[in-house]
Ligand SMILES: Nc1ncnc2c1ncn2[C@@H]1O[C@H](COP(=O)(O)OP(=O)(O)OP(=O)(O)O)[C@@H](O)[C@H]1O
């Protein structure tokens with residue numbers, strides 16, 4: 166399942182994976198925006214957050230607990246850091262999987278100082294006992310620490326300094342109701358528009374000292390799947406190419422040539438995405454075809470095709486999941502250079518409902 170570690174190995178190969186690779190981790194702290202004003206895009210979440218933070222600041226209290234939700238690489242961790250910075254607060258960072266024993270969480274909570282931000286990444290993966298401890302901590306700034314075992318066990322209430330919990334999750338649906346309800350605010354992160362990614366790229370290029378033409382930025386932005394992490398990674402690959410094969414300056418032609426080397430096409434499809442679409446169109450005449458049949462045709466596991474390729478192909482409007490199987494859309498036929506004449510379904514192409 167996504168976010169549980171599977172698929173990482175397969176995705177590591179693709180420059181278009183939204184999950185961080187080691188190169189991303191090295192550079193992400195440098196490229197992270199520090200202030201809300203520097204944070205590109207997400208106008209809705211940004212405005213809502215500005216209000217929540219400003220109002221708390223005026224009242225001199227710790228703001229409500231905040232949940233940030235959305236696909237990988239859209240800036241949840243960056244926003245959590247920004248929230249702490251805007252509040253002039255220290256941030257303690259942990260993650261759901263790291264909080265396996267409630268004792269780990271109790272230790273973390275009891276060390277908090279008034280006004281601190283506690284950031285729990287991947288909060289949907291928190292273990293049950295820790296989650297239950299968190300309820301009380303979020304609501305009453307208190308935990309009950311159980312001392313001893315068996316009939317002699319006693320529970321000692323422990324006061325916790327008022328803090329703000331910032332949770333991040335790629336799967337809001339996986340959060341239990343009681344946990345979700347204890348957040349005063351949920352910021353739903355959306356994919357970025359190409360123009361916003363151009364801003365991200367302009368900023369990253371200046372930090373990394375890459376000389377990037379505006380058209381080159383647009384070229385990279387259009388292939389980045391609405392995801393800043395991917396945009397930043399493609400920028401580094403393009404920079405490498407420009408340094409080795411040219412004078413380091415990135416023009417549109419250099420960017421296109423570099424991305425072709427990495428099998429990133431104009432719409433941000435990688436080799437496997439294209440293989441899936443090509444099989445669908447060539448071998449199955451556009452579908453409908455079952456996922457396992459399609460997976461066999463490209464020599465991949467069904468889960469990889471379903472979890473790694475399909476979400477973007479669906480979002481990009483190239484593949485439809487219908488009750489009878491996967492179907493290539495007219496857009497997919499055109500993108501692969503197979504004109505409407507070859508599409509047995511003709512101009513209109515299939516709809517989601519046929
Ligand atoms: N709004 C933005 N403006 C500028 N850069 C951004 C923005 N959002 C993300 N980035 C860049 O993308 C990188 C990845 O962002 P971040 O780590 O915050 O994503 P995330 O949502 O926490 O991902 P994950 O779900 O994998 O934890 C950051 O290092 C930063 O450089």
Ligand SMILES: [Mg+2]
Nearest residue numbers: 241242243286
């Ligand atoms: Mg993160």
